[in-house]
Amino acid sequence: MLDEIDEKISKCIRCGFCLDACPTFRLTGQETLSPRGRIYLVKSWREKTIPFDSDVVNALDTCLGCRACETACPSGVEYGMILEMARAHIEESHLRPSLESFARRQLLATLTNPGRMAASLKAAGLLRPLTRGKLPGFAAKLLSGSSDSALSLPETTGEVRVHNIPAISLSTGETRYRVGILAGCVMRVLFVETNSATVKVLQANGCEVIAPETSGCCGALHLHCGFHADALAKACALLDSFAPVLDSMDAVIVNSAGCGSTLKEYGELLKDDAAYSDLAVKFASKVRDISEWLIEIGITPPTRSLPITVSYHDACHLAHGQKIRQQPRDLLKQIPGLILRDLEEADTCCGSAGVYNITQPEMAKKLLDRKLGYIRATGATVLAAGNPGCLTWIQQGAKETGLELRICHPVELLAESYGLAP
Numbered sequence: 001m002l003d004e005i006d007e008k009i010s011k012c013i014r015c016g017f018c019l020d021a022c023p024t025f026r027l028t029g030q031e032t033l034s035p036r037g038r039i040y041l042v043k044s045w046r047e048k049t050i051p052f053d054s055d056v057v058n059a060l061d062t063c064l065g066c067r068a069c070e071t072a073c074p075s076g077v078e079y080g081m082i083l084e085m086a087r088a089h090i091e092e093s094h095l096r097p098s099l100e101s102f103a104r105r106q107l108l109a110t111l112t113n114p115g116r117m118a119a120s121l122k123a124a125g126l127l128r129p130l131t132r133g134k135l136p137g138f139a140a141k142l143l144s145g146s147s148d149s150a151l152s153l154p155e156t157t158g159e160v161r162v163h164n165i166p167a168i169s170l171s172t173g174e175t176r177y178r179v180g181i182l183a184g185c186v187m188r189v190l191f192v193e194t195n196s197a198t199v200k201v202l203q204a205n206g207c208e209v210i211a212p213e214t215s216g217c218c219g220a221l222h223l224h225c226g227f228h229a230d231a232l233a234k235a236c237a238l239l240d241s242f243a244p245v246l247d248s249m250d251a252v253i254v255n256s257a258g259c260g261s262t263l264k265e266y267g268e269l270l271k272d273d274a275a276y277s278d279l280a281v282k283f284a285s286k287v288r289d290i291s292e293w294l295i296e297i298g299i300t301p302p303t304r305s306l307p308i309t310v311s312y313h314d315a316c317h318l319a320h321g322q323k324i325r326q327q328p329r330d331l332l333k334q335i336p337g338l339i340l341r342d343l344e345e346a347d348t349c350c351g352s353a354g355v356y357n358i359t360q361p362e363m364a365k366k367l368l369d370r371k372l373g374y375i376r377a378t379g380a381t382v383l384a385a386g387n388p389g390c391l392t393w394i395q396q397g398a399k400e401t402g403l404e405l406r407i408c409h410p411v412e413l414l415a416e417s418y419g420l421a422p
């Protein structure tokens with residue numbers, strides 16, 4: 001892996017075109033908190049002119065992994081992969097305190113296991129009078145260095161449980177396609193309406209939807225946080241669950257940008273695995289974000305009017321990771337009555353960034369405040385985005401600042417306009 005990092009770093013010509021695109025550079029003006037600076041630190045370590053010390057770890061930890069720098073880079077530097085490899089080195093070489101590393105693992109283990117997450121949210125609900133809906137102080141301190149957690153735990157009403165997608169959902173009219181669906185981890189507990197809307201909209205557009213029963217976490221969060229071996233194991237397990245039905249599927253549909261971006265990179269991730277490399281390439285070639293797929297196949301125009309004003313936020317792993325910008329907007333524009341307002345800096349990270357709002361609360365809050373300011377300026381009462389992390393984080397910010405805002409995935413609005421959701 002380290003040879004590969006050298007090859008990827010060598011593409012950087014230090015032109016600096018990425019600096020203005022980088023949210024952490026824009027906030028701090030510090031070269032070491034820019035893409036070029038971070039690449040230079042890793043390069044200097046590889047050339048043995050500096051040690052991989054806590055300053056390097058901090059420069060990489062404060063990176064959002066948003067990949068806006070990749071969009072801006074004229075040399076095609078694969079910054080996201082450089083970051084993943086450098087973060088894997090941090091974990092594999094035990095370059096952070098072991099308790100902090102342990103806390104990070106536990107956090108990911110909870111977020112990526114729907115049963116464990118539902119149980120944790122139930123416990124958090126019971127403890128709300130003590131914790132004010134925040135992470136317990138000792139956990140926040142271990143993960144971020146501050147016992148004041150920026151992230152509020154989602155308020156759950158009623159029963160918190162795992163909602164699986166039915167194994168087979170037949171198309172409502174003539175069957176044009178057979179597609180698989182990733183049910184997700186967070187999606188199955190906190191974004192049940194999004195999963196339900198995704199299936200219904202697919203059915204309404206001639207797709208039979210298959211949800212492999214054993215499909216679990218895709219490994220995206222592990223990969224982004226440096227737990228490379230765990231990510232590989234999860235990717236292989238997911239491939240195993242899809243393998244028996246993959247040949248019969250025209251596409252594998254995802255409604256979470258962070259997961260979709262990683263699934264599309266499975267071929268690269270598993271290229272050295274003799275048992276899985278071919279399957280990974282085939283699987284990755286079939287992965288489509290829900291908006292990408294619906295535009296690709298052409299949808300039946302929705303007819304029910306939704307007289308609402310909406311602004312659309314580009315999730316980083318959709319806009320920068322998958323280059324999907326126009327398709328969600330084109331879907332929203334087909335909804336009668338809906339007014340779509342442009343959002344300033346729509347493709348700048350909101351600060352959620354996986355677990356960034358837990359591990360780097362200060363920077364995450366600044367980015368959230370900036371995003372909320374722009375949302376407020378649109379006058380929109382609905383904010384649509386294609387990633388659960390962004391939606392949860394922006395919803396929290398809106399609530400805390402008294403901004404009346406409904407947050408949802410674009411496919412939920414589409415389902416409503418089809419008359420398939422309230």
Ligand code: SF4
Pocket residue numbers: 011012013014015016017018019035036039069072073074075076077
């Ligand atoms: S990452 Fe790309 S844009 Fe940034 S300095 Fe290097 S070559 Fe230039």
Ligand code: SF4
Pocket residue numbers: 021022023024025033034035038062063064065066067068069070079
């Ligand atoms: S991934 Fe985002 S935060 Fe990190 S260096 Fe690139 S633009 Fe900056």
